[in-house]
């Protein structure tokens with residue numbers, strides 16, 4: 001996911017599209033024709049001429065195709081999972097074809113638009129864009145790393161004079177982690193990948209709030225940093241544990257994420273103006289771009305040609321925002337160091 005002032009808050013938005021979808025108990029999967037298609041398919045392993053080998057079990061409930069490992073409970077569960085997902089996918093496509101003939105608009109199934117799969121990838125465009133965001137984050141972080149460690153002056157103990165470099169490094173790691181899981185989640189949506197994607201996004205969003213507060217309030221000494229960061233990190237950790245092990249509550253998660261996201265966007269925007277930071281325009285561009293990108297999540301539209309929906313476009317907008325965001329981090333390092341050295345003279 002994304003991040004830049006706004007963009008970081010975007011990460012959480014990644015989830016929002018789905019949340020909204022999941023909350024409105026998708027029109028597609030309550031359709032009785034779709035339901036009976038899935039039921040029939042899971043029983044018979046076929047829809048029309050299509051057959052699904054994952055749906056074939058012998059009469060004792062074991063997969064009908066041999067070898068010892070195929071009798072393992074895990075293997076059987078995996079097979080059942082694949083059977084269900086193949087049936088759901090093909091029944092959905094089948095229903096959508098019928099609906100198209102009747103000039104009906106596409107509807108969501110189990111919280112998601114009918115995307116055309118490419119090989120095993122469920123949402124190829126969002127998955128590729130997540131991977132692209134991951135590359136952008138790596139690229140941004142690497143150029144920041146090279147700048148503070150090799151180009152800008154260092155203290156005698158070989159430490160950067162820029163007081164926030166450590167925070168930016170952690171931020172970079174969490175951002176890459178979040179986009180990695182986003183790419184996996186958009187490729188294969190199962191319980192586990194969904195939890196990992198949401199958890200990684202919340203972790204990133206929470207940490208970027210810490211970074212935002214420490215930077216905008218110029219918190220530099222270790223003790224004060226701990227005092228600010230500890231309660232926030234404890235809250236974020238608790239929230240992630242709650243989601244994963246107690247109740248995966250989309251509505252609650254949305255509130256938490258919007259709260260943390262909006263707080264940091266406002267802080268950055270106001271601070272950039274109040275301090276007349278030399279890179280304030282970059283920061284504002286990120287905040288504005290992030291805000292506009294949010295509209296894409298609100299005006300959720302069905303996938304164009306079966307591939308590009310609003311969520312995918314939103315992942316596209318975070319690519320340039322990420323570039324701007326790391327640009328701001330680098331400018332800030334140069335700005336801080338040059339004003340420190342000026343003071344020292």
Ligand SMILES: [Zn+2]
Pocket residue numbers: 014015126182186311315
């Ligand atoms: Zn996403």
